[in-house]
Amino acid sequence: MYENIKKQDPLLHEALILEDQRQKDQIRLIPSENYTSKAVLEASGSILTNKYSEGYPGKRYYEGQEHIDTIETLACQRACELFKVDHANVQPYSGSPANLAAYFALLEPGDTVMGLSLSEGGHLTHGYKLNFSAKFFNSVSYQVDPKTETIDYDQIKALALKHKPKLIIAGYTAYPRQIDFKIFREIADLVGAYLLADISHINALVISGDHPDPAPYADVITTTTHKALRGPRGGLIMCKKEHKKAIDKAIMPGLQGGPHNHITLAKAIAFQEALEPDFKSYANQIAKNAKALSLRLLEKDFALVTGGTDTHLMILNSQKSHKLGGKDFAKALYKAGLVCNYNTVPFDPNPPMNPSGIRIGTPAITTLGMQEQDMNFIAEIIDLVAKNPNNLELLEKTRLEVLDFMQGFQSFFAK
Numbered sequence: 134m135y136e137n138i139k140k141q142d143p144l145l146h147e148a149l150i151l152e153d154q155r156q157k158d159q160i161r162l163i164p165s166e167n168y169t170s171k172a173v174l175e176a177s178g179s180i181l182t183n184k185y186s187e188g189y190p191g192k193r194y195y196e197g198q199e200h201i202d203t204i205e206t207l208a209c210q211r212a213c214e215l216f217k218v219d220h221a222n223v224q225p226y227s228g229s230p231a232n233l234a235a236y237f238a239l240l241e242p243g244d245t246v247m248g249l250s251l252s253e254g255g256h257l258t259h260g261y262k263l264n265f266s267a268k269f270f271n272s273v274s275y276q277v278d279p280k281t282e283t284i285d286y287d288q289i290k291a292l293a294l295k296h297k298p299k300l301i302i303a304g305y306t307a308y309p310r311q312i313d314f315k316i317f318r319e320i321a322d323l324v325g326a327y328l329l330a331d332i333s334h335i336n337a338l339v340i341s342g343d344h345p346d347p348a349p350y351a352d353v354i355t356t357t358t359h360k361a362l363r364g365p366r367g368g369l370i371m372c373k374k375e376h377k378k379a380i381d382k383a384i385m386p387g388l389q390g391g392p393h394n395h396i397t398l399a400k401a402i403a404f405q406e407a408l409e410p411d412f413k414s415y416a417n418q419i420a421k422n423a424k425a426l427s428l429r430l431l432e433k434d435f436a437l438v439t440g441g442t443d444t445h446l447m448i449l450n451s452q453k454s455h456k457l458g459g460k461d462f463a464k465a466l467y468k469a470g471l472v473c474n475y476n477t478v479p480f481d482p483n484p485p486m487n488p489s490g491i492r493i494g495t496p497a498i499t500t501l502g503m504q505e506q507d508m509n510f511i512a513e514i515i516d517l518v519a520k521n522p523n524n525l526e527l528l529e530k531t532r533l534e535v536l537d538f539m540q541g542f543q544s545f546f547a548k
């Protein structure tokens with residue numbers, strides 16, 4: 134594999150091969166990561182990276198676009214079919230630039246935006262103080278209910294009435310419950326705000342119907358094309374007809390130059406994969422696996438933020454259940470062959486670099502073919518590590534068991 138890199142640059146080749154093996158050996162529980170198909174990988178590495186295509190199909194500034202136009206047009210059509218929207222722009226380089234474009238299209242600098250605070254599960258681009266979204270806009274953060282740890286619609290309504298935001302953002306990075314986009318629409322209408330649904334994390338669940346659909350309610354929808362959707366690393370922005378012009382202008386000439394044509398091809402391929410019936414079963418299974426894993430962990434007295442999950446992810450408050458900080462927990466799990474990220478919990482007394490919990494998600498392991506019964510094994514390991522985070526011998530023994538367990542899921546890579 135990667136024969137040309139091997140010949141030309143052995144040092145980098147070695148790192149690449151080691152990473153390839155790591156991805157096959159460990160249990161990948163980071164909810165934003167996944168395994169794409171071989172076709173998506175092939176497209177991402179294709180010769181389309183050699184072509185410049187500033188503009189949009191039929192309206193470019195460089196010659197030689199006839200095949201690129203075919204590809205980008207198909208990508209847009211498939212995105213519209215997949216998410217049932219009027220218009221799709223497939224050019225955003227990633228999720229963060231897609232959000233920037235939505236702001237650029239709908240707002241003036243200094244306008245007020247309202248999103249969930251970072252420490253409760255919002256994204257950096259939803260108004261975090263060091264991000265463009267708070268530097269160039271007036272950011273007002275809403276928080277979850279301290280008791281239930283779920284979205285507090287009454288608080289959002291009160292804040293909206295007080296601050297009169299021009300944009301309200303629904304859609305999160307580390308939130309385990311479903312979002313009621315209809316209530317968000319009602320609140321937005323009350324104060325004349327636009328509604329942005331950022332479905333980066335829940336894109337696959339929206340497609341399968343395992344999560345409510347924002348399309349009837351949101352003015353603009355943004356998403357990554359990676360994460361549960363299983364496309365290449367990239368962004369996608371969708372909107373109602375009336376915002377089409379503003380969105381397209383915000384991307385180009387507003388924010389970006391030439392689109393990444395190789396990634397556009399990979400997006401088009403991933404969208405077709407997501408239109409196939411077996412994508413629905415995959416997404417259904419993501420939610421079933423998350424539910425099963427959460428129930429196993431609750432039986433073992435783990436503290437789950439909001440008391441569980443009805444999406445693809447869960448947040449374990451390990452400080453509360455095991456007096457174990459999230460960073461120490463994640464590092465111990467890693468030694469045992471389980472990869473996750475540490476994460477803040479609502480109203481976390483500890484800082485983001487050493488927060489009280491970890492975040493666990495099921496998209497990647499579902500892609501490999503794991504089902505509910507496999508969640509028993511994973512829950513056992515998580516429990517064992519939580520009780521013995523400093524027992525290096527035990528962690529190493531566990532890593533070998535995980536390696537053995539993963540041998541049962543290698544057929545995905547051979548396909």
Ligand SMILES: *Cc1c(COP(=O)(O)O)cnc(C)c1O
Pocket residue numbers: 165227228229230232256258304305306331332333334357367
């Ligand atoms: C991942 C994510 C993004 C950003 O995506 P990048 O591709 O990492 O820039 C934006 N919003 C939400 C809710 C996300 O989860």
